Amino acid sequence: MRLKFHCQNRIGILRDIVAQFADYGVNVARGEVGGDHGNTIYLYLPQLLNAQLATLKPVLEQIPGVFGVKRVSLMPSERRHLELDALLSSLSDPVMSIDMEGHIVAANRAAGQMLGVRVDEVPGLSLDRYLPDLDLPALIRRNNARVNGLRLKLKEATYLADISPLHSEKDDDVASLAGAVVTLHRADRIGKRIYQVQRQELRGFDALFQASPRLAAVIREARRMAPLDAPLLIQGETGTGKELLARACHLASSRGQAPFMALNCAGLPESMAETELFGYAPGAFEGARPEGKLGLLELTAGGTIFLDEVGEMSPRLQVKLLRFLQDGGFRRVGSDEETYLDVRVICATQQDLPALCAEGGFREDLYHRLNVLSLTVPPLRDCLDGIEPLAEHFLDRAARQIGRPLPRLSAEALARLAGYHWPGNVRQLENVLFQAASLCEGEVIEAGHLRLPAVGKRQGLDGIDLEGPLTEILGEVERRVLAALYPQYPSSRQLGKRLGVSHTTIANKLKRHGIAGEE
Template identity: 85%
Template sequence: MRLRVHCQNRVGILRDIVALLADYGVNVARGEVGGEHGNAIYLHVPQLLHAQLATLKPSLEQVSGVFGVRRVSLMPSERHQLELEALLSSLSDPVMSIDMEGHLVAANRAASQLLGVRVDEVPGLSLNRYLPELDLPEVIRRNNARVNGLRIRLKDATYLADIAPLHREHHDDVASLAGAVVTLHSADRIGERIYQVQRQEMRGFEAMFAASPRLASLIHEARRMAPLDAPLLIFGETGTGKEVLARACHLASQRGQAPFMALNCAGLPESMAETELFGYAPGAFDGARPEGKLGLLELTAGGTIFLDEVGEMSPRLQAKLLRFLQDGGFRRVGADDETYLDVRVICATQQDLLALCGQGLFRQDLYHRLNVLSLSVPPLRDCLDGIEALAGHFVDRAARQIGCALPTLSPAALARMASYHWPGNVRQLENVLFQAVSLCETGVIEPAHLRLPASGAPAGLAGIDLDGSLNDILGEVERRVLASLYPQHPSSRQLARRLGVSHTTIANKLNRYGITGSEG
């Protein structure tokens, strides 16, 4: 059991508290002083039982300077360690801490996998074993400043190392050096790294390319809603950029400098989703960490949590989320005490939540709690008037990442994109164009470079043979458009004005397709 004693910061108070526990025969395994002004003492008493605490608590609160005693889930150092582990494990690049003798102190999972050892086997390993030709401590002493992009050879692969020196206390001279944190980046993926950095920098509303009027209208609505500190529900198909919009709303709010965490509720078993979101107490179940685990909500304290595919939540999780939205409180898995947090909730779904409510699959009270503010992201097929500008934006970004000359999009390629139904929306368009830029060697992207699956054509293309060439397909679409509009504009001149082209062009096309009344 872990206790937090809220107390006065006076000489001897810790001795008085520990002496009282000793009189009761209770052993203190560890103690820490915390609080903003050193006004709290944390005690780890593994053998203390609930019944004993009920007896002890009044006596402890009678100690001079003690204001209150309550149970907590974690000691401050344990919380700090969990937060550090969560941060390191979220990094895909290998990160290591070394001392000035060249021994490893700690490493994240990516680094331990690279070295071929378990994370708990890292402390004490000599770096000379892996880098015999490089004296990193000497590099650290010689520079005594951050080093970026040092090329090293490790395990038959080339890496660019970023080295951040660690100093004792607040000194910055060579004598105070305690070691360094080393981050390794694969030299083969350095272009991708730069691209990812660029993407992270452009992650607010400025990262949203308003290529069509509908998207511009959506961004205008979102900007107005972003500062409002209330739940936000975002509707939209897969790949439309719901998380990008949620992040932009977070950054434009008063919470913009606080954490933004995301959890996709689809495909996660109920138990895993619950521990990821709410965390668990020490020893909550077999295989649990002895120190417990912080959930995303606690890691997001003061910031914004983004729950994607919220319609996939189990009834149990829906109930816990509803409780949190009502009063900001929840219990970790296996915990007895309540945790209260200030976190804004933004949810997204591609399902009809009202229909799910009618089927009894989603709580109606939760729906109304979430749907205080709402935004609907249109699918790409409804924004094709801006696809040329959007495609140019993605081509430019892909060329920068790959490091090649900027290719152009041929009219046939643009026509192919404009006639496609884009089931994967903006994400699919971006992926297709990145691949097209990598395949293009002539400086012009043609339809052959666009790897688009032909399955699942929308109803708008029903009856059109998609097996022919692009000219054949576009010709059939053109014929249908002219045949459909001609009865409302029964002359080539009227139809030409309607479509914004010359009278001669329309007359020739009406003749070509045999549409009656082609004379001017």
């Protein structure tokens, strides 16, 4: 059991508190002093029982200078350790802390995978075993400053290393060097990293492309909803950018400087999803960490949690999430202590939640709690009026990432993009254009460079807006037919012959719909 004492900072108060447990025959295994003015004491008493605490608590609160005693789930050092562990685990690059003998003191999971050992086996390993031609401690002493981009070869792969020296004293002389933190970046992925940095130059709503009037209308709604501190439900097909929209709403809110954490509820076993979201207490189950684990909710305190594919959440988790939405409280797995947090919840789904509620697959009360604010992201096939600038935007990204000159789309390639049904939506478009930019050796991307699988082919009138007058509906059908056939019959004469009309009629229709350039 862990106890927190809010108390006066006076000489001897710790002795007075510990003496009560000694008189009662309870061992104090560990203690810490915290608070802004040393006015908080934490004690770890592994053998203390609830009944004993009930007896001792009135006695402890009678000690001069003790203002309150309560149970806590973690000591401050344990919380710092868990937060650091969660941070390091989230990094995809290998990160290691080494001492001045060249031994690894701590490392993240990616470093363990790189070295071919379990993460708990990494501490104590010598880097000489993996870098026999590099004396890293000597390099650290010689430079005594941050080193960026040191090229080295480890386990048959080339890395660029960033090395940050650690000092035991405030001064930065060589005598106080205690080691260094080494971060390794795969050299063959540096282009991708630069690309990711470029993608982050624009953040929030500015990073969302709004060429289509329909998508622009959704983003206008999202801008109005973002500052409202209430649950938000985002609906839309896979690949439409629901998480990007959620991040934009977070950044535009009063919580924008606080953490944003995401959890995909699909494909996770119930037990794993529960511990990821809510965390677990020390020794909660066999194989659990002795110090327990913080869940994403606690790591997001004050910020926003994004729950993707919330329709896949198990009934048990639905109950816990509903409770959290009602009063902000929950219990970690294996704990009987209540934790209360201030976190905004944004959810996303591609399922019809009302239909799931009717079938009994989703709690109706939870649906209404989540659906305080709602947005529906349209599929790409309904936003094809903005596909040309969107395609050029993705091509520019791809060219920067690959490191090649920016290619342009031929009229035939653009017509093929405009005539495709895009089951994977914007994500699929970005991937298709990245592949096309990789395959194209010249300056123009032709229709043949576009790898568009014939999956998820739409049927009948799916995706056609039936709200307008008949002339507009027929015009949209005509545009889609011409866009679909033009890549196979790339001239007005060929297409006119295929459709049984004059080439002049086809030329005029192609021009009207903007499907092909001048022939």
